[in-house]
Structures are given as C-alpha cells and as structure tokens.
Amino acid sequence: MDVIIIMCAGILVSKIFFPIKWKRINELLQLICTLLLIFSMGVILGSREDFLDTITTLGSQSILFFLIPAVFSVIAVYPLTKIFLNDKKGKGKDEN
Amino acid sequence: MVYLALIALIGGIACGMAGLDDTLPVEMIVSHKDLILYALMFLVGISIGLNRGIIKKIKEYHIRIFVIPAGIIAGSLAGGIVSGLLTGLPLNESTAIASGLGWYSLSGVAIGNLAGAQAGSIAFLSNLLREIFSFFSIPLIAEKLNYPTCIAPAGATSEDTTLPMMIRYTDGETVVLSVFNGVICSAAVPFLISFCYNLF
Numbered sequence: 001m002d003v004i005i006i007m008c009a010g011i012l013v014s015k016i017f018f019p020i021k022w023k024r025i026n027e028l029l030q031l032i033c034t035l036l037l038i039f040s041m042g043v044i045l046g047s048r049e050d051f052l053d054t055i056t057t058l059g060s061q062s063i064l065f066f067l068i069p070a071v072f073s074v075i076a077v078y079p080l081t082k083i084f085l086n087d088k089k090g091k092g093k094d095e096n
Numbered sequence: 097m098v099y100l101a102l103i104a105l106i107g108g109i110a111c112g113m114a115g116l117d118d119t120l121p122v123e124m125i126v127s128h129k130d131l132i133l134y135a136l137m138f139l140v141g142i143s144i145g146l147n148r149g150i151i152k153k154i155k156e157y158h159i160r161i162f163v164i165p166a167g168i169i170a171g172s173l174a175g176g177i178v179s180g181l182l183t184g185l186p187l188n189e190s191t192a193i194a195s196g197l198g199w200y201s202l203s204g205v206a207i208g209n210l211a212g213a214q215a216g217s218i219a220f221l222s223n224l225l226r227e228i229f230s231f232f233s234i235p236l237i238a239e240k241l242n243y244p245t246c247i248a249p250a251g252a253t254s255e256d257t258t259l260p261m262m263i264r265y266t267d268g269e270t271v272v273l274s275v276f277n278g279v280i281c282s283a284a285v286p287f288l289i290s291f292c293y294n295l296f
Contacts, residue, residue: 004275006134010139010143014146034264037136038108038260040108042111052113066222068176068194081245085157
C-alpha cells in the first residue's frame with residue numbers, strides 16, 4: 001500500500017513541478033535504483049547459509065514447481081489480455 | 097539492461113557468499129533497500145505523471161483490470177496441480193507451493209509451518225526461481241507476446257522486485273497494471289496457501 005502512496009506522490013510532483021528536460025535524469029536514477037535493488041536481492045540470497053545446499057538437493061523439483069506454474073500463468077493471461085486489454089507489444093526500450 | 101541486471105544479481109550473490117554483506121557499503125545498500133524501492137516508486141510516479149493520459153486509460157479498464165491477477169492465480173494453481181502429478185507430491189502441498197506466486201520469503205515460511213521443512217524449502221526455492229525467471233523473461237515476452245502478459249510470470253512480485261524490468265521493457269500503462277496486480281496477488285497469497293493446503 002505504501003508503494004502505491006509513494007508512486008501517487010511522484011505522479012503529483014510531476015503534475016505540479018517537474019521540468020520535462022529532467023526526464024533523462026529521472027530514467028538514469030531509476031536504472032541506478034533498479035540495479036541496487038537487484039544487487040541487494042543477490043546479497044540476501046548469497047548470505048543464506050543453506051543457499052547452495054537447498055539448490056543442490058531440491059533443485060529439480062523446484063525447477064518444475066517454478067517453471068510449470070509460471071508458464072501456465074502466461075498461457076492463461078495472454079488470451080485474456082488479447083480479449084480484454086490493449087494488445088500492445090514492442091521491442092524493449094533498450095532497442096527503441 | 098538484462099546483462100546489467102544479471103551482473104548485479106551474480107555480484108550480490110557472490111558478495112553474500114563471500115561474507116561481504118557485513119562491509120559498510122554492502123550493508124548500507126541491503127539495510128536501505130526499502131528506501132531504494134520507495135525512491136524508485138517515486139521516480140516511476142514521476143514518469144507516469146509525465147506520460148499524459150495514462151490514468152485516464154487505467155480508469156477505462158474498470159472491472160477488466162482484474163483479468164490479469166485472475167489469470168495468474170488460475171494458471172499458477174493449474175501449474176501446481178500438474179507439477180504435483182509429475183513429482184508425486186500431494187495435491188494440497190503442490191497447489192500450496194504454486195500459490196506462492198513468486199513471494200518466496202512468505203511462502204517458504206508459511207508452507208514450512210504447514211507441511212514441513214522439505215515442502216517449505218521447495219516453496220522457497222521454486223518461488224525464488226520464479227522471481228529470477230520473471231526478471232529475464234519480461235524482455236522476451238514484451239517482444240514476442242504483449243506488454244500486459246509480462247506481468248504473468250512475475251505474479252506477486254510485479255509490484256516490487258520485478259517492477260524495474262517492467263518499467264524498462266513495457267510502458268507506463270502496463271507499469272500501473274503491474275503495481276495493481278502485485279497488490280492483489282500479494283493479498284491473495286496467504287489466503288491461497290491456507291485454502292489450497294486445507295481444501296485438496
């Protein structure tokens with residue numbers, strides 16, 4: 001919930017005061033925050049004592065339990081988005 | 097971006113395994129990750145605000161905004177049933193594990209308490225792998241399928257950890273849908289785990 005409130009605050013700030021010429025700086029700061037978040041996720045995982053043990057002993061079952069539900073979710077959601085939502089697709093922003 | 101994300105993830109795991117998580121810069125980053133997420137969300141809000149007309153578009157979705165979380169939950173539970181049949185795990189455990197929707201910290205602990213350490217470990221690892229898989233499947237899905245479908249593998253993580261990839265590879269409208277989906281899925285996870293474990 002707090003995430004939504006903060007995002008709304010950002011929307012408000014952009015409506016009241018945010019020069020369009022700072023858009024590029026905003027994107028760069030987003031990239032830095034993103035990489036820091038991914039890095040911290042990696043640190044949390046790597047610092048778990050049983051991280052490697054868990055991966056080696058229960059790896060194959062865990063692969064099935066992540067892959068099948070994730071793929072089935074895509075299979076379920078894709079036709080729903082085609083029917084009910086805007087069907088936008090494109091190349092990643094990096095390529096645009 | 098994918099390569100940078102991969103380098104950041106592997107670098108983080110290496111730091112954690114090498115015991116560098118106690119050093120000042122790393123500890124600063126990890127202990128302030130909530131603040132970093134808040135900063136990111138604020139910046140995302142600015143991006144959305146700069147993109148005129150998004151909020152109007154979201155309002156136009158009305159009840160249709162629920163189709164993505166509904167599809168994710170239905171697909172994940174169906175996937176849990178199939179995974180259970182393939183691995184021989186009881187249906188209540190397999191559907192409960194799939195009900196984590198990528199929220200590995202909560203599902204690992206919750207299922208560990210309900211079904212024991214082994215099921216808890218599978219829940220932790222499978223949901224963690226789902227999150228990592230989401231990270232790297234988002235660019236591909238955005239290119240081959242469509243933007244809203246990028247939210248599907250992310251599940252409950254679409255409002256936080258996988259949001260940066262959504263911001264990078266989709267558009268402002270999909271980012272708002274992604275946050276909404278994350279809130280709904282996150283709220284549903286504890287209920288789904290308990291429901292599936294007791295029902296099947």
